[in-house]
């Protein structure tokens with residue numbers, strides 16, 4: 619039912635048995651909802667969740683003016699500018715997490731990979747609003763959906779923001795994405811490897827989309843098992859950083875809820891087996907078919923963990 623609750627449909631096939639799945643953000647506080655431009659949002663006193671869907675067809679490719687921005691780049695810049703304006707207005711200055719879904723993410727148009735067009739628009743919006751593009755940047759994921767053409771698949775974005783600064787976490791095994799060299803596009807991606815935030819009574823760790831990248835290079839380009847193992851080693855390294863920086867170190871692989879984006883559905887069984895091997899019986903994972911932002915990446919894994927901030931007496935003992 620349409621209760622005015624901001625809701626994002628992500629048209630990706632779920633690969634293991636099971637119905638469509640829904641991720642819900644609850645609040646125990648009083649909530650207010652609204653719409654501002656393309657954004658539908660709901661917030662309590664501490665946290666704001668927003669969603670937006672922007673068709674690229676709204677934006678023109680103006681080759682003969684000094685506006686050489688591609689439609690996807692313009693849609694992305696507009697989306698992010700709208701987010702920053704809303705957060706300034708409602709005073710939720712800190713971005714925790716973005717989810718970015720982009721049609722035909724690996725395709726080329728206007729002489730540029732579409733993911734690189736997205737990165738241009740995203741970084742321009744950060745810069746236009748005087749936001750940091752290195753260091754203090756939100757956790758994120760960026761996936762591709764739909765082989766059916768970008769016209770029917772609008773740019774689809776969700777975000778969480780709040781009033782207390784998150785702790786942004788990098789992975790010592792990887793060059794920060796915001797410092798990737800030019801070979802991955804004219805502008806670096808603007809995201810951190812994880813963010814640690816307070817949400818209500820919980821401390822929540824958002825691990826960004828993570829892939830088989832060490833330094834800045836893709837490893838094991840044709841080996842899905844090795845990519846899965848490398849990705850989990852990266853997530854383990856992010857957890858170690860989170861535990862080093864958090865007040866109380868207690869995140870481990872078995873705590874996390876995983877979303878696994880799989881490029882080739884035929885790889886599911888091998889990925890699952892490897893993941894179960896890394897995490898153990900406690901593995902909680904949802905598998906979705908998606909395109910990953912580099913052609914040679916066969917999967918990307920994001921994860922979230924939460925635990926109560928308050929200690930019960932038994933935990934304290």
Ligand code: 3EB
Pocket residue numbers: 718758759760795807808809826827828829831911918
């Ligand atoms: C990577 O590590 C893999 O552009 O927002 C992961 C998470 C990736 C987020 C983004 C991209 C993004 O570069 C790709």
